[in-house]
Amino acid sequence: MRKYAEMTREERQTEYAAVKAAYESQRAKGLKLNMARGKPGKEQLKLVMEMGTILQTEEDYIDDGLDSRNYGTVDGMPAARRLFADILGCRPEQCFVGGNASLQLMFDTISKAYVNGLLHSEKPWSKLEKVKWICPVPGYDRHFKVTENFGFEMISVPMTATGPDMDMVEELIRDPAVKGMWNVPKYSNPTGIVYSDETIQRLASMKPAAPDFMLIWDNAYCIHEFACEFQPFGDILSLCEKYGNADMIYEYASTSKITFPGAGVSVMATSEANLAYLNPLINIRIISYDKINQMRHVKFLRDKENTLALMKRHAAILNPKFQAVLNALDREIAPLEIASYNRPVGGYFVSLDAMPGTARRTLQLCREAGVTMTGAGATFPYGKDPQDSNIRIAPSLPPVEELEQAIAVFCNCLKLSALEKLGL
Ligand SMILES: Cc1ncc(COP(=O)(O)O)c(C=O)c1O
Incomplete structure (x- = not known):
């Protein structure tokens, strides 16, 4: 894969046509995927279902009198x-x-x-x-x-x-x-x-x-x-x-x-x-x-000790989701040098900086293909990212298979907006 900035206009046009075709076929699937908010997925909620019935006797409700x-x-x-x-x-x-x-x-x-x-x-x-x-x-x-x-x-x-x-x-x-x-x-x-x-x-x-x-x-x-x-x-x-x-x-x-x-x-x-x-x-x-x-x-x-043990069970569910996102970005985006992103080991987000001036357009393309993300600019006061660059990815909610689909769409949207920005 060649860096987009090093491609000739002609090469960019060829690349754009190929990515656009892949994007259109993703769009035709009528997807409804969400990477917008840091919400735990269903499997995580199942870990704590016991909470609903844990208070059983009268004493369970009383503490220090x-x-x-x-x-x-x-x-x-x-x-x-x-x-x-x-x-x-x-x-x-x-x-x-x-x-x-x-x-x-x-x-x-x-x-x-x-x-x-x-x-x-x-x-x-x-x-x-x-x-x-x-x-x-x-x-x-x-x-x-x-x-x-x-x-x-x-x-x-x-x-x-x-x-x-x-x-x-x-x-x-x-x-x-x-x-x-x-x-x-x-x-x-x-x-x-x-x-x-x-x-x-x-x-x-x-x-x-x-x-x-x-x-x-x-x-x-x-x-x-x-x-x-x-x-x-x-x-x-x-x-x-x-x-x-x-x-x-x-x-x-x-x-x-x-x-x-x-x-x-x-x-x-x-x-x-x-x-x-x-x-x-x-x-x-x-x-x-x-x-x-x-x-x-x-x-x-x-x-604390018992809570940390629970957090390990959450981690076992979350980690594959984050790795799915990072693997896709490493494979599809990193070689093109059109974005940089962090590699978190905790928390709920991946923060990605797209080419300046392309975040809004990327997210518009995502929306049109049925992938909901946190709005562009949201991570800045007054919702205004002066660079129009930062995008917050929240991988926790969708199951891994859905997430892989969503991130594939996202990668194509990043590519399209970068190619448009560089000039076709
Ligand atoms: C940094 C930070 N603080 C607070 C919250 C919300 O916490 P709570 O549900 O306790 O209001 C979030 C949720 O995403 C968060 O990311």
Whole structure:
């Protein structure tokens, strides 16, 4: 296979005709395939079906004398707080166990900052002229939607192989209007990047001008290895505390990719001082979360070790799917030098950078052939990828056979859009 950029116009035209014919025959099949969102597949959901019936006796609902069947304890069942503390490596007193989505906890914490202010705020953020927010890119579209929703000005910072560009971050935090930063420190969405120790240390020791700066640490994929052994991670709460930043850090995680997405349990881990301040504010909106579901999770997951064993079973299902995607890209795309992509060992995504100016067109072609992908630009604030290049591939949902079909279509779409861009 020849690199497209080295082909003559005539060679490109011949190649285009061949790829177009293959694409048209794929299109004629009337496919309906989806690689859009990081959803576990059916086989993964089957791994945790026991959860539905795990609470059997009355005692199963009770923990430390607290009855999960009734109102009370907005910050969660003690056993659930212990479980998440075990997984995250912090203390149970630092864990607020909430409802079925960590995104909701993130949104809510920011909404408290907006309406009431945080522990160290001079005033609620809604009373400020401008709030700015640091967004490593490419990043998680739903994070960006949250900060866009509050009208914050989002500032993109490029991701490097070791995490966000820290020189830029350290410069930006000198502005008191910069109030926070999104982070997915392990198997970042979508790049799969794991922040290096140095990056983590620089973040934990920052001295932002804003006294109420929020370092959001979305540890959504903290135990989600699929192609390697579990990689231990340090406790960000104690690291921040060490640098006098105990109240700056807000860590989040959930069981969305461990048990049932949308029916799991979420956690916010932060300083006890922050929790003492936030609990009564959260309590205005809700009396208590679904503690029965918390107890189901405690009984089923038990502890970190047992949860890691479950993650290995998820990995056995996920890994072949990721390898199917990577094999197709290695075979069909890499030799043409029309895209670069990461090789994640954990998380839920493959991030691909197509030739600048071709992402939107590639995804349009996919759509027309019945393959749904995350929209172009979604991985950037305001949905605008300045290069029109980044594409997020989510291989987890379809069975391998369907995935192979979908990725074959995707490869042809990448080729067609690259050839069109290079000129026919
Ligand atoms: C980085 C990240 N955070 C949070 C979530 C959503 O988690 P939850 O279901 O707990 O809201 C996702 C889901 O894809 C994610 O990728």
